[in-house]
Amino acid sequence: MKNTGVSIPTVNRRAAATGFLETLFDVFRVRPSFAVGYAIVFLSIAVAILAPWLAPYDPIQTNGSMALRPPSAEHWFGTDAVGMDIFSRTLYAPRVDITIALFGTTISALIGSLLGAWVGYFSNTRSLNSKIGFVVMRIADVMQSFPVFVFAIALVASLGQSMSSVVAAIAFVNTPIYLRLMRSQVVVIRERLFVQAAIVAGISELKIIIRHILPNAMGPIMAQFSVNIAWSILLTAGLSFIGAGVRPPTPELGSMIAGGFQNIVTGQWWPSVIPGSVLAVIVSGFTLVGASIETLTNKDKMKKLSLDIAMHKRGER
Amino acid sequence: MSSIRSFLLNRLVFVIPQLFGILMIAFFLVKTIPGDPAVLMLGPNATDASVAALRTKLGLDQSVVQQFWIFVTNLAKGDLGTSWQTTRPVLEDLFQRFPATLELVTFGLLSAILIGIPMGLASALKLGIWGKISNTYGLIVGALPDFWLGLVMIFVFYTLLQWAPAPFGRIDMIVIPPATVTGSMVLDSLIAGNWEALVSALQHLLLPALTLGIVASGPIQRMTQSMVESTLDAGFSRYQVISGLPTQMVVKNALKNALPSIITIISVLYGYLLGGAVLVETVFSWGGAGQYAVQGVLNSDVFPVLGFVLFASIFSLLVYFIVDVLYFLIDPRAGS
Amino acid sequence: MSVAVKISESALTASESPSRDQDKPVVSVRSLSVEFPRLSGAPTVAVRDLDLDIRPQEVVGLVGESGAGKTTLARSLLGLPPSPGHITAGRFVFDDKDIFGLSAEGIRQVRGRDISMVVSNPRDELNPLKPVGEQIATVARVHLGLSRREARQRAFDILKAVQIPDPERRMKALPHELSGGMAQRIVIAIALVCSPRFIVSDDATSGLDVTVQAQILQLLKELILKRDSSLLFITRDIGVAAHFCDRTAIMFKGEIMEIGGRDSLFLTPRHPYTIGLMSAFCHNDRLRQVWSTQNEQIEVPAGHGGCPYADRCPNASQTCLDQRPELKQVAEGHYVRCHYEVAR
Numbered sequence: 001m002k003n004t005g006v007s008i009p010t011v012n013r014r015a016a017a018t019g020f021l022e023t024l025f026d027v028f029r030v031r032p033s034f035a036v037g038y039a040i041v042f043l044s045i046a047v048a049i050l051a052p053w054l055a056p057y058d059p060i061q062t063n064g065s066m067a068l069r070p071p072s073a074e075h076w077f078g079t080d081a082v083g084m085d086i087f088s089r090t091l092y093a094p095r096v097d098i099t100i101a102l103f104g105t106t107i108s109a110l111i112g113s114l115l116g117a118w119v120g121y122f123s124n125t126r127s128l129n130s131k132i133g134f135v136v137m138r139i140a141d142v143m144q145s146f147p148v149f150v151f152a153i154a155l156v157a158s159l160g161q162s163m164s165s166v167v168a169a170i171a172f173v174n175t176p177i178y179l180r181l182m183r184s185q186v187v188v189i190r191e192r193l194f195v196q197a198a199i200v201a202g203i204s205e206l207k208i209i210i211r212h213i214l215p216n217a218m219g220p221i222m223a224q225f226s227v228n229i230a231w232s233i234l235l236t237a238g239l240s241f242i243g244a245g246v247r248p249p250t251p252e253l254g255s256m257i258a259g260g261f262q263n264i265v266t267g268q269w270w271p272s273v274i275p276g277s278v279l280a281v282i283v284s285g286f287t288l289v290g291a292s293i294e295t296l297t298n299k300d301k302m303k304k305l306s307l308d309i310a311m312h313k314r315g316e317r
Numbered sequence: 318m319s320s321i322r323s324f325l326l327n328r329l330v331f332v333i334p335q336l337f338g339i340l341m342i343a344f345f346l347v348k349t350i351p352g353d354p355a356v357l358m359l360g361p362n363a364t365d366a367s368v369a370a371l372r373t374k375l376g377l378d379q380s381v382v383q384q385f386w387i388f389v390t391n392l393a394k395g396d397l398g399t400s401w402q403t404t405r406p407v408l409e410d411l412f413q414r415f416p417a418t419l420e421l422v423t424f425g426l427l428s429a430i431l432i433g434i435p436m437g438l439a440s441a442l443k444l445g446i447w448g449k450i451s452n453t454y455g456l457i458v459g460a461l462p463d464f465w466l467g468l469v470m471i472f473v474f475y476t477l478l479q480w481a482p483a484p485f486g487r488i489d490m491i492v493i494p495p496a497t498v499t500g501s502m503v504l505d506s507l508i509a510g511n512w513e514a515l516v517s518a519l520q521h522l523l524l525p526a527l528t529l530g531i532v533a534s535g536p537i538q539r540m541t542q543s544m545v546e547s548t549l550d551a552g553f554s555r556y557q558v559i560s561g562l563p564t565q566m567v568v569k570n571a572l573k574n575a576l577p578s579i580i581t582i583i584s585v586l587y588g589y590l591l592g593g594a595v596l597v598e599t600v601f602s603w604g605g606a607g608q609y610a611v612q613g614v615l616n617s618d619v620f621p622v623l624g625f626v627l628f629a630s631i632f633s634l635l636v637y638f639i640v641d642v643l644y645f646l647i648d649p650r651a652g653s
Numbered sequence: 654m655s656v657a658v659k660i661s662e663s664a665l666t667a668s669e670s671p672s673r674d675q676d677k678p679v680v681s682v683r684s685l686s687v688e689f690p691r692l693s694g695a696p697t698v699a700v701r702d703l704d705l706d707i708r709p710q711e712v713v714g715l716v717g718e719s720g721a722g723k724t725t726l727a728r729s730l731l732g733l734p735p736s737p738g739h740i741t742a743g744r745f746v747f748d749d750k751d752i753f754g755l756s757a758e759g760i761r762q763v764r765g766r767d768i769s770m771v772v773s774n775p776r777d778e779l780n781p782l783k784p785v786g787e788q789i790a791t792v793a794r795v796h797l798g799l800s801r802r803e804a805r806q807r808a809f810d811i812l813k814a815v816q817i818p819d820p821e822r823r824m825k826a827l828p829h830e831l832s833g834g835m836a837q838r839i840v841i842a843i844a845l846v847c848s849p850r851f852i853v854s855d856d857a858t859s860g861l862d863v864t865v866q867a868q869i870l871q872l873l874k875e876l877i878l879k880r881d882s883s884l885l886f887i888t889r890d891i892g893v894a895a896h897f898c899d900r901t902a903i904m905f906k907g908e909i910m911e912i913g914g915r916d917s918l919f920l921t922p923r924h925p926y927t928i929g930l931m932s933a934f935c936h937n938d939r940l941r942q943v944w945s946t947q948n949e950q951i952e953v954p955a956g957h958g959g960c961p962y963a964d965r966c967p968n969a970s971q972t973c974l975d976q977r978p979e980l981k982q983v984a985e986g987h988y989v990r991c992h993y994e995v996a997r
Contacts, residue, residue: 023693033456142338147592147629150607151346153614154622158349234462238596241464242611257465261600264472265484273472276465284460291456300550300736302692307737310690552777559731559772560792560843561765570780647782 037288112178416500437541
């Protein structure tokens, strides 16, 4: 008796696990782009972590005699103008780009959504908080009407050129996005009955926001988060490309593209085109993951997904 | 009609403080960038005395708040300051460069609309293979770095195929540019009837505008798709199907309802591209206002940055303003 | 102008074939099943093996709690089950036509012209950018091949028929300018403008004030009698059904549990669920208590193949878990799906 009592939950858990895998498989079969997205994201993160073991050369080792060699068995992606191995640099580069984007986006998501929840919770009330909220929103208006790129460059220049400055710049330009998104969510959720019930029950405002409102507003934030990482990677690379981000010889995709800029006119495409393609692939990976999360959190899209899976299964029969 | 007037007045009331806020943040931000313009202007061999004299002359010895006040009062007189890099008034520089940026962004956006909207419709209406192609296109294109796409364009169409002119400037060096009327090379050549200049200007414009157009068509495709899909899912579209109206009619009505949102997204994109085209301008040495501002940031040249921010903001606000008016004309609910 | 008026008025009043056999059902649904696929596991059955007949001039009520499958049934009859549901089995014969057998274009022509639907929450169901008069006229123009002017006239006439005050002005109104009751009348006007033989009303009056609701129900009934149509009246309110419907079906988890004529069903209800629903309106607390408590003697495992009501039924027994009950006749036109229908 004792044995069965222990084994039943394990069996159930295994059944649940296979059920989950089956569902995942079904989803990927009708939405292959989601599978591609997750594969890209996991692969690029794995490569970023394992770069020191995977890279055949030191990414910042110059070699004047081997400059601008086209791709070969020795140098898979060729070498750049100072003879650094582009393959090794490309393996290392996502470390910088993904880390910066991840940190910058996380900071902005945290600050932006907390602030947005607070502003949204108090909006249209007659409290002092509501007036502060109004001012916060107008500041967000001003920040968002800046030309983003010039704003980011100025921030980096002002803080001094370093990785942490780029992180700060990304966090800064992204915060209003979460602020707005969260606010619009919270304004709707606040009116729902369970929140009204909590207010009537006299639960403190902070507790209501954290326990009842935030969990219900997380869906769109998560979807935005992944899409935002993609965009932040592009911004990081763009900043470095123009010389306002990470400096060479640190392996970074944007500065690698910039480094190969002069060579492209004379026909040596590989120092620029290869890192650029890798950049595009990584960015599209995060975009696709964002699209998949958006589907998960959107009722109508989930309905369509279920229907597609059912149709697919019926087609097989 | 009185509702539209009060609505627009309401808008204007917010515009002035907003512009002021933008300038203030920009000013203090750029002021915190390390580097002394006086030292940079005079070079490494300047004496301390001459540097101090220049600082006094530029007003740099005063507090930042006072400097901002001077900037604002000069602005009211139409003086945007002087760039130490070009040693010319910023206003003159911008009048020369802003139209270049505007021309690039406008043509880029036009091509983005021409590509993005049909593709968005194809995927929203699930037009067989075209719908699938458009779906994939929207996902890939949105992920492309514009500066890199520009480089690839140059490599393919200039280096390899020799179809496009060298990626430098807006018109061939040997061609005499038309007299400036609108500031757009293409329009000015047309006005002057200068065919040689027109052809050269179009050739130079093609790659950078297409670069911007392709990258910006991604978001337009996706937004068009999701807007049309959601209006087709909306209750009123469903009820039209229930009432037995033909599919084309249902789709046409859905499109009319989705149009305002699509226009809004395009207008936001327009504003974004003004600043976002900087990288493409750099790649093609376009000599636009964005490039001018970036050089300003990188060289502690305050006034070009402020001037650009001001111009770009005013332009964005103008676009939003026009869109609001358009909304009024399209959607009868906007007034009430 | 006068010619147009004459045509449209005669079209509004004349029924197509006055000498129709009143007992032959105009609507006949046979073993209809609609399923909703789920992301994993077996699909949810929203409508299961359902039969329903409706005769000309008859108003049949369909009562059930939310999730019973009422809306799914209504939309499925138009060949448009709500997404992601789909019809997995069954036939729907309307006026001797097999509706589900029609082509997409064929069924489109039936919708709105021969079978129409009145929906709830009408303001969301109207095109926000078009004057409502135009929306009514469009349906008439598409289905009846009228000219713009004739269609306008017909829309105007139908607005008068649904007793909209100042129809001239309302024709030009946009949906957001109308009150809920007004918008509901517009939707009814759209549903009636082609004089359909069969109207499905999906919870169309529940959002209205009681007085407005009474007016609209009265109006619907008059129009149905005048035009020899039939009505399937879906509601959550068993009281409204008792007042308004000739026959009423009680639906639970996609199946009809009990169906009968007004007197038979409401004076001698047989199914525990029906009694439960009725006692909910009753002031006798003890009665309510008895009929809303599940039989605790019996443990109901999930996914048993028996009676769908077993897990809430005060009379449930082992038989209810083992066997799915069939619909049995207990009186003239009165059917019950229960192993132990409550005898009188």
